[in-house]
Amino acid sequence: MNRKFVSFTSALIILFLVMSLYKPTVEVASGSPTTAIFVNPPTSTAEVGQTFSINTTIFDVVDLYGWEFRLRWNSTLLDVVDVTEGNFLKQGGNTFFAKKINNTEGYVLVDCTLLGDVPGVNGSGTLATVKFYPKNQGESILDLYDTTLLDSQERSIIHIANDGTVTINVPNPVGGIWIPVNKLELLAPYIGIALAISITTLVTIVFVKRRKKVTEIHSQVNSQR
Amino acid sequence: MKKVSLIGILLMTTILMVPTFAEAATETWVVMHGRITSYGLTPVALGWCGAHAKVGEWARVRAFWVPMIPQQPPEPPFTFSFYAAKLVNASIVELNYGGNDFYVFGLWDVFSVTFDYYGEHNFTITVTPLADDAEGALTVPNLLPGESFTIDITGVELITGEVRFVCLRSIEIPMGDCSGPTPGMADRRVDIHDLVHVAKAYGSTPGLLHFDFSMDFDFDFRVGLSELTTIAANLGREY
Numbered sequence: 001m002n003r004k005f006v007s008f009t010s011a012l013i014i015l016f017l018v019m020s021l022y023k024p025t026v027e028v029a030s031g032s033p034t035t036a037i038f039v040n041p042p043t044s045t046a047e048v049g050q051t052f053s054i055n056t057t058i059f060d061v062v063d064l065y066g067w068e069f070r071l072r073w074n075s076t077l078l079d080v081v082d083v084t085e086g087n088f089l090k091q092g093g094n095t096f097f098a099k100k101i102n103n104t105e106g107y108v109l110v111d112c113t114l115l116g117d118v119p120g121v122n123g124s125g126t127l128a129t130v131k132f133y134p135k136n137q138g139e140s141i142l143d144l145y146d147t148t149l150l151d152s153q154e155r156s157i158i159h160i161a162n163d164g165t166v167t168i169n170v171p172n173p174v175g176g177i178w179i180p181v182n183k184l185e186l187l188a189p190y191i192g193i194a195l196a197i198s199i200t201t202l203v204t205i206v207f208v209k210r211r212k213k214v215t216e217i218h219s220q221v222n223s224q225r
Numbered sequence: 226m227k228k229v230s231l232i233g234i235l236l237m238t239t240i241l242m243v244p245t246f247a248e249a250a251t252e253t254w255v256v257m258h259g260r261i262t263s264y265g266l267t268p269v270a271l272g273w274c275g276a277h278a279k280v281g282e283w284a285r286v287r288a289f290w291v292p293m294i295p296q297q298p299p300e301p302p303f304t305f306s307f308y309a310a311k312l313v314n315a316s317i318v319e320l321n322y323g324g325n326d327f328y329v330f331g332l333w334d335v336f337s338v339t340f341d342y343y344g345e346h347n348f349t350i351t352v353t354p355l356a357d358d359a360e361g362a363l364t365v366p367n368l369l370p371g372e373s374f375t376i377d378i379t380g381v382e383l384i385t386g387e388v389r390f391v392c393l394r395s396i397e398i399p400m401g402d403c404s405g406p407t408p409g410m411a412d413r414r415v416d417i418h419d420l421v422h423v424a425k426a427y428g429s430t431p432g433l434l435h436f437d438f439s440m441d442f443d444f445d446f447r448v449g450l451s452e453l454t455t456i457a458a459n460l461g462r463e464y
Contacts, residue, residue: 066424068417096424096450098457109461111417113424117435150421154408 034060035157037069037127037149039142039164046134047171051081053131054142054164056110058088061159063120063151065092066113067127069161070147074140075106077168079133083110086126093118099128113150120152134168141165253280253320254398254464255327257365258390258439259374261290264308265382268292271307273438274376274386276329276363277400278318284329286312286363287444288376288384289431301344305432310335310376310384311444313358320393326368333361333378338446340432348430350446356380368393392464399459403440415459423452 040057056069067089073080085097092114100109110128114120142164149157261272272290288310315331322328335356342348361378368391376384390411392398404422405412412418426435426448436448443451 066417066421068420096420096427096453096457098420098453098460100460111420111457111460113417113421115424115427117425148417150417152425154404154418154421154425156406 033158035062035149035159036060036162037067037144037147037159038162039071039144040126042162042164044142044164044166046132046166046168048134048137048168049171051131051133052166053129054166055086055129056127056144057086057125058127058149059124061124061149061157062122063153064089064122064149064157065118065120065152065154066111066150068109068111068146068148069127070107070109070145071130072107072141072143072145073132073166074138075103077134077136077138077140078106078166079103079135080108081131081133083108083131084129085112086128088123088125088127089114089121091125092121114152118152132166134166137168137170139165139167251395252397254278254392254394254396255280255320255368256390256392256398257327257368257374257388259386259388261288261384261386263385264290264292267382272386274363274374274384275439276327277398278315278329279397280318280320282318284312284315284318284331284363286310286315286329286376287438288386289438290384301342303432304339304341306337306339307431308335308355309338309444309446310361310378310381312361312363317362320368325364325366327363327365329363331361332358333376333381334358335378335381338431340430340446342432346428350430394464396464398464399462400442401456401459402464403437409437409439414463415456415461419456420453420460423448423456427453 036059038057038059040055044052044054046052056071058064058067080101080103083099083101085095089095089112094115096113096115098111102108108130112127144161144163147159147161149159151157255276255278257276259274261269261274263269269290270293272288274286274288276284276286278284289307291307311334312329313332313334315329317328317330319328320326333356334354337353337355339351340348341351356378359379359381361376361381363374363376365374365388366372368388370388370391372388374386374388392413399415401415401419402411402413404410404418406418408422423440426437426440429436429448431438431446440448440452442455445451
């Protein structure tokens with residue numbers, strides 16, 4: 001009984017040892033556990049009518065050859081004016097950059113790849129810059145989705161994607177704060193002066209005319225005499 | 226008299242009120258890729274055929290084949306020769322035509338092409354026409370992977386091949402889908418996988434590493450900006 005038990009236990013231990021040595025041969029996509037693509041800055045503030053930009057940034061990537069992302073926003077609040085390529089992938093050589101802007105549905109599709117048989121780029125940096133035009137007041141999520149990173153062997157790079165948000169405010173008037181003003185009170189002295197000048201002028205004109213008339217009458221009387 | 230008039234009016238109204246069902250606009254798109262196996266009686270070492278068609282309207286068919294296995298030394302100078310055929314004008318593009326699942330008839334150009342490589346991307350290309358605007362047909366009796374097809378062009382030996390990939394859709398099949406998560410395998414969407422696959426071959430020509438006729442969309446024997454812009458124009462599209 002004891003002998004059987006010892007054999008069974010030994011067999012189990014050997015099995016566990018063998019299993020611990022086994023390594024699965026499934027090919028896992030490359031990528032550092034910290035590789036991330038995110039909206040930078042994560043939170044933005046903008047004013048209606050004044051354009052602002054956000055970056056799509058990559059962090060801690062290895063052998064990046066090509067990338068693709070979609071960015072979605074509230075199309076009632078924002079329009080995208082333009083999307084431009086960042087400097088990160090250009091470090092690896094010539095690139096091809098493509099964008100599709102859909103302001104009706106509120107998303108952009110952006111792609112970029114290195115050209116030719118060259119290695120990918122390592123590190124962190126800006127993939128693209130998106131320039132927005134805020135149309136209305138409100139808050140919109142900048143949803144980064146369908147992100148794909150490919151290495152120089154055309155394998156997917158595992159990564160995480162982080163969204164951003166933007167708050168759009170109505171712009172303040174230029175030059176300070178709003179103070180209510182009584183226009184009549186403000187203009188009263190000037191109205192008074194204008195009235196005084198007008199009356200003085202009128203009185204002077206009347207006086208001069210009367211004086212002239214009296215002089216004429218006097219001269220007529222003198223001539224008759 | 227009044228009754229007759231009334232019945233007449235009623236009949237006219239009924240006839241006018243019968244809804245007229247317009248025939249739904251249906252269109253069929255076909256993509257077929259195949260491997261060319263023989264040229265006349267000569268077995269083909271390497272060959273590819275691609276057809277992209279809108280049934281009843283137009284077709285784009287291209288083929289290339291190398292009768293002998295190219296003896297390519299590791300370093301230039303070396304020579305790479307092949308045959309190429311291109312449908313230039315399609316007059317019949319049909320499914321279920323004359324007992325064939327897929328049939329394309331039209332005018333074809335056929336060339337013999339030789340690339341002489343000298344290294345550092347220096348090469349000369351010699352194109353010799355074998356047929357110019359010659360009548361010919363792509364015939365696919367069974368449009369299924371593994372089945373055979375032929376390209377029969379006047380003045381050119383019969384080209385035979387085997388269907389490898391078939392896609393039939395009632396929506397437009399965009400150009401540019403040449404890769405997917407598995408490199409070189411189309412995944413029915415145009416995305417970064419296609420762009421990177423073509424970008425890796427950017428600047429390559431037949432006989433060089435990464436060149437693949439399936440990604441030479443304009444059939445100019447070079448993977449260049451035209452291929453990248455074709456993909457860029459269709460990015461995000463699925464079929």
